[in-house]
Amino acid sequence: MGTVRRPPRGVPKAEFARRDYYDVWYPVLSPTPALVAEALAVQQMTDERARERAWRVFVRKFRAEMAVADTSRTLDVLAALSHQTNFSMGCYCEDERYCHRSILRELLTERGAKVT
Template sequence: MVIRIVRLGTARVPNEGLRIGTVRRPPRGVPKDEYARRDFYDVWLPELAPSPALFSWIRSRPLTDANWRTYARRYRAEMKRPEAQRLIALLAALSEHTNFSVGCYCENESRCHRSSLRELLQEAGAKLS
């Protein structure tokens, strides 16, 4: 059993399982009852998304390597909150028993919080694809 890290809105792969959206906002212009059918997510978990302040910070700057490193460091600091730590531990434990995916809308995973989330899940002992 594994966790897949995905871009929300992309086609699901066979045996992907439940798709969890780790985003701050639902997809724009999509009715709530269509999120899963359109391959966005089955469950919304904004607690693992960057804070609105951090998201605004990175969006207001050029996406340089230095700014990205600062953003990733700040995101990891946000994920040290007890509620985030519990969720990461829960997802890591669930990866022992079932397939599921977590994701965000960003096109480039290497410049998205999901790359840091992947590392945090690995550090927590999660099985990832």
């Protein structure tokens, strides 16, 4: 499941699954463009204390975005679905510690999802 705001450049939509990018695209589970910029800035920080502070701010803002009714319901459905089938979430970040996927994992777990 692709949880990115924008799909890979130069790849036709019909080819996403065939090329093993993702089967389902869920841009609603991605941070807004402004928040993506904040996350990228956090990932580039070299001062660990500043990075942790900035990351906590990002987490708070992203959780607020995920609390919007439609997005929250999507997370509820995915949490329920996790008890019936396996799925994975992906994006372009290399380090999950500073990626919205780690927050999505927390949000799904809080909703009772089966997470491995």
